[in-house]
Amino acid sequence: MHREKILVADSSEVSRKKVCDMLNRQGYWTFQATDGAHTLRVARKLKPDLVIIDAGIWGMSAAELGRIIETDNLSTVLYLASQVTPEFLDMIQKRHVYAYLTKPLQSRQMGQILDFAMVNARKIASLTDKVTRLERSLEGRKTVDRAKGLLMDQKQLTEQEAYAYLRRKAMDNGITLEQAAEAIMQQLQPSGNSA
Template sequence: MSKGRILICDSSEYIRTNIKKLLLKRSFQVYEATNGLEALRLARSIYPELVILDLNLWGMNSIEVGKIIEKDNISTVIYMTSKVDAVFLNEIEKMKLYAYIKKPIIGENLYQIIDFALINSNKINNLKRKVNDLEIEINSRKNIDKAKRMLMKKLNITEEESYSIIRRESMNRCISIEKVAQEIIEKNSKSI
């Protein structure tokens, strides 16, 4: 059973083959690309759990490739490099995951960084989903409050009576309270 998809992008067939062998031992599905553009095309078609990019790719700049992959929510990126300098570290600080592996690639180091990346990427994605859900909930509550205020003003009633009207309409029509609130807002905004 596969543990997930990993895309390796390195111009060197030798390095790709060695990393692929290591990943296959851990039951990953492995995909390969030789340059940045090919990596982007492949990543957009398979949505891998992880993309391992060589810092010195042919074609597109690998930092830019990684930024596109993360910005488009395609995957998480780990860089491979033989030399770590301040410019590189500054660039990857802006990435979703501050992770890289030094060449030459040693199996145990590769496994550790992959485990780290996958676990933390999942945590980050779960937090993003929770934030998104909370934003939706907050907007929904704002709309309900706005609809209540509109009804209170229009009908000269209390907040509880206003909410009761919205809730009753929701139950009678079998639609969400949020939908009723949105309809009230739209209807009352047009009449203003």
Template sequence: MLKSLILCINNKKLEAHIQLGLKKSGYNVLTCEDGNSLIRLAHTRHIDLVIVDEELRGLRAIDVVNIIYTEKICPVLIVANDFRNDYIDWIEKGWIYGSVHLPMNQVELLKIVKGAIANGERMLLLDREIEKLKKQLAERKIIEKAKSILMEKKSCTEEGAYTYIRKISMNKGVPMEKIAEAIIRSLKSKK
């Protein structure tokens, strides 16, 4: 699948040079003029990587990076004239994949772009898996709480309580955690 990048560099000659190299390497490259348009573009398209000038117009580069990171859109590369110590903090926090310093070698840039996209995809998959596991754990906690209520109120075993919840779930075509929530709510309303 064709990978899409947003390129937002103040120096238009440099931007054209980077864009040409990336397009020759098979990337779909979108450009924009400032931080605000970059965010709008990132929200409306599937983007695999953002390459942004540290001297961004409109929104500051740090604000753009923070928005993209918070919304888990894609990895970000910062193009900079000089290395700044706060880039290390941004990299450690996961806000940016890395920074590219001027003047840059096109071959090295392509390696960094490829690595950033691959790691970004891996991070997004891990984040989705973590969210899925958190949801499953929360559902399991609700079911366990409902089981303990049933065990106490109906004087049944843990297996019996689980079977009771599962049977109602299957009969009504409702997920077990919803049945468990109803059991917990009914206990609270009786108090």
């Protein structure tokens, strides 16, 4: 049984309740929103696993609503449309998961698309996290290399000696190598040179 939280954003009460009933029968926890502003408030509070937005939602365009939700990392967005137009397809190409639901909904089709969307959303989140960690690691390496360069230039050390100096400073102060490198750079750079 599913335990994911899904926010259904649809201005039509009949349509919204129908979607929620289908999702509840499939084991999802459902929450409802009636317009764009309400959807954002609930999404910020709830951080659902998925937000299903009706393409005709009131209060703001579905495209803008989806963009805000994904940009603010509140959830992944899946759109619900009565009619699939070229403009609609162009809009969803800009979202994290390229998938959508069409009215009238069929329970089996909806379940497959939701599973697809959530699996891909988790993969995207995992890859984004890895990229962020790699970028931080690369930035840290660059900082260490710049600090080693300053030590080599100003204290006439070899690269190995500069690295050993940084490691010793980090261990003596109980900080990371990158933090030690930043401190050395602040100390040795010409604008704040105290050596």
